[in-house]
Amino acid sequence: xxxxxxxxxxxxxxxxxxxxxxxxxxxxxxxxxxxxxxxxxxxxxxxxxxxxxxxxxxxxxxxxxxxxxxxxxxxxxxxxxxxxxxxxxxxxxxxxxxxxxxxxxxxxxxxxxxxxxxxxxxxxxxxxxxxxxxxxxxxxxxxxxxxxxxxxxxxxxxxxxxxxxxxxxxxxxxxxxxxxxxxxxxxxxxxxxxxxxxxxxxxxxxxxxxxxxxxxxxxxxxxxxxxxxxxxxxxxxxxxxxxxxxxxxxxxxxxxxxxxxxxxxxxxxxxxxxxxxxxxxxxxxxxxxxxxxxxxxxxxxxxxxxxxxxxxxxxxxxxxxxxxxxxxxxxxxxxxxxxxxxxxxxxxxxxxxxxxxxxxxxxxxxxxxxxxxxxxxxxxxxxxxxxxxxxxxxxxxxxxxxxxxxxxxxxxxxxxxxxxxxxxxxxxxx
Numbered sequence: 001x002x003x004x005x006x007x008x009x010x011x012x013x014x015x016x017x018x019x020x021x022x023x024x025x026x027x028x029x030x031x032x033x034x035x036x037x038x039x040x041x042x043x044x045x046x047x048x049x050x051x052x053x054x055x056x057x058x059x060x061x062x063x064x065x066x067x068x069x070x071x072x073x074x075x076x077x078x079x080x081x082x083x084x085x086x087x088x089x090x091x092x093x094x095x096x097x098x099x100x101x102x103x104x105x106x107x108x109x110x111x112x113x114x115x116x117x118x119x120x121x122x123x124x125x126x127x128x129x130x131x132x133x134x135x136x137x138x139x140x141x142x143x144x145x146x147x148x149x150x151x152x153x154x155x156x157x158x159x160x161x162x163x164x165x166x167x168x169x170x171x172x173x174x175x176x177x178x179x180x181x182x183x184x185x186x187x188x189x190x191x192x193x194x195x196x197x198x199x200x201x202x203x204x205x206x207x208x209x210x211x212x213x214x215x216x217x218x219x220x221x222x223x224x225x226x227x228x229x230x231x232x233x234x235x236x237x238x239x240x241x242x243x244x245x246x247x248x249x250x251x252x253x254x255x256x257x258x259x260x261x262x263x264x265x266x267x268x269x270x271x272x273x274x275x276x277x278x279x280x281x282x283x284x285x286x287x288x289x290x291x292x293x294x295x296x297x298x299x300x301x302x303x304x305x306x307x308x309x310x311x312x313x314x315x316x317x318x319x320x321x322x323x324x325x326x327x328x329x330x331x332x333x334x335x336x337x338x339x340x341x342x343x344x345x346x347x348x349x350x351x352x353x354x355x356x357x358x359x360x361x362x363x364x365x366x367x368x369x370x371x372x373x374x375x376x377x378x379x380x381x382x383x384x385x386x387x388x389x390x391x392x393x394x395x396x397x398x399x400x401x402x403x404x405x406x407x408x409x410x411x412x413x414x415x416x417x418x419x420x421x422x423x424x425x426x427x428x429x430x
Contacts, residue, residue, distance in 0.1 A: 002195055009187040014180055021175050029164035036161065037137075040152055041128060043088060044139035047150035051143075052090045052103045086152060089114075094146040097122060109151070121149050130154070196378075212254065215247030257395045260325075281430050282323055284314035284357050288350045291327045295335065303341025308348040314357050315430040318407040323427075327359060329400040330423050334363040337421070345420075356409075357429045362422040368415040376413055377401040400425070 089109050091102035097118055113134060120131055121138040128139045137152045222240035226232075234241070292308040299306035316323070331348065338344035345364040350357070368376070377397050404411040409427035 002191055002198070005194070006184075006187040006191055009190060010180070010183045013183040013186065014176070017179055017183075018176055021179065022172050025168045025172050025175070026165070029161065029168045032164060033161040036157055040086070040137055040154070040157060041139065043086075044137055044150040044152055045128065045141075047088050047090045048139040048141040048148040051092055051148045052101045086156065088150055088152050090148065090150040091118070092143065092145065092148050093118060093122070096146075100145065114151075117151055118149060121151075122147065212251060215250050218247045219244050260395065260399050279317040280320065282316055282318050282320050284316055284323065284350060284359070284427075285310050285312050287320065287324050288314070288327055288348065288359065291324060291331060292348055295328075295331045298332075298335055299346060302335060302338070302344070304335055304338050304344040304346055306335075306346050310348070310350040311352060314350055314352065316357050316407065316427045317430050318427075322403045323407065326400045326403045326425065329396045330359070330361040330425065333396055334361045334421070334423070337365040338363040339365045352429065353426070355429050357427045359425045359427075360422060362420050364420045367417045368413075368421055370415075373413055373415060377411070 087107045089103065089107045091099045091104075091114075093099050099118075113136075117131060117134055117136055117138065121140055124138075124140075127141070128137075130137050135153065135155045135158065137154050139150045141148045222243045226237050226240050229237070288308075288310045292306075292310070296306060298304075327348075331346070334346045335344075338346050343364070347362045348360070350359045352358075377400075401411050404425050404427065407427055409425060411423065411425045413421065413423050415421040
């Protein structure tokens with residue numbers, strides 16, 4: 001699936017950007033060719049209108065003419081576009097094809113080429129055009145005595161245009177090759193989150209299947225044992241009933257975690273859509289104190305030294321139930337990995353820092369490897385499954401992060417041997 005997705009991204013990017021690249025690079029040389037051909041056609045047309053005398057060497061006593069000025073301007077334009085050195089041969093011929101005047105003194109043309117070019121230019125139904133095999137452009141103007149015919153050798157012009165197009169094609173090929181390589185890298189970069197999510201989901205499916213397999217096995221085995229002894233009372237079967245109840249509760253907790261993770265993800269994704277909706281003011285001080293009071297019993301039962309400090313008047317805008325769940329997740333996680341009884345310590349501090357409400361939870365457990373820290377908030381991630389008792393499914397911290405993001409906040413973690421593991425949640429103050 002990922003390969004097909006990457007292939008589609010590469011094809012889409014290469015196609016769209018490739019079309020733009022080809023058009024933008026080739027448009028210049030092609031447009032230059034159009035302008036050169038237009039300028040050459042204008043030079044030929046003016047030359048044929050004026051006749052051979054317009055192209056002779058300047059002579060004393062010649063009176064400038066408007067047509068001559070236009071011809072010089074057109075020739076200058078052609079030189080600017082295609083470079084200098086494009087002589088024009090012009091001849092006045094009779095209807096029988098007899099040359100009666102030309103600028104042969106200034107332009108040399110092979111007689112056999114001239115003869116064939118004249119025949120074809122006079123026979124052509126069009127007054128201008130190209131003799132492709134001879135690489136000649138022509139223009140023809142009818143006169144009283146016959147025709148004025150002008151010829152321009154297009155070999156150099158064609159070579160110039162072909163060279164420009166060739167250079168452009170080379171740039172297009174190199175650009176497309178680079179574009180393809182960048183598209184492949186971009187596709188891998190874009191699909192990396194999808195790949196990570198897919199691998200996390202596969203890992204979770206395997207873990208969840210394993211987690212569900214054990215309680216289902218126990219439930220089925222206990223039920224089978226009870227069925228084998230129908231003569232026994234409910235009290236006699238209490239051991240098997242307790243096993244069924246415990247494993248059922250474990251399965252129920254897994255399902256609740258899955259639903260909570262799904263809701264948290266939806267809440268984060270729809271936060272932008274709800275940002276203009278009125279939000280309730282949440283008393284974070286009261287919320288944090290209430291959560292700490294509930295966890296004092298847990299700390300006492302586990303032999304954890306639990307200390308907490310909550311500044312008064314802390315408040316932010318959002319959902320009370322979600323924010324309470326965030327604090328409870330952080331406290332539950334801290335106490336779960338606080339260390340052995342008697343030496344374990346958990347601290348919670350909630351305070352104002354500028355315009356934000358900051359909630360920090362620290363425990364004294366073993367430090368977390370730096371390689372693991374970036375993945376703690378990933379969905380379904382468990383740093384060390386051997387450290388859990390089967391009650392953790394790797395969804396709590398993901399839910400906490402989703403809640404923080406949905407409230408325009410952020411959550412981070414640090415872990416050292418000296419300071420322990422500290423989770424810090426920062427939320428905008430109301």
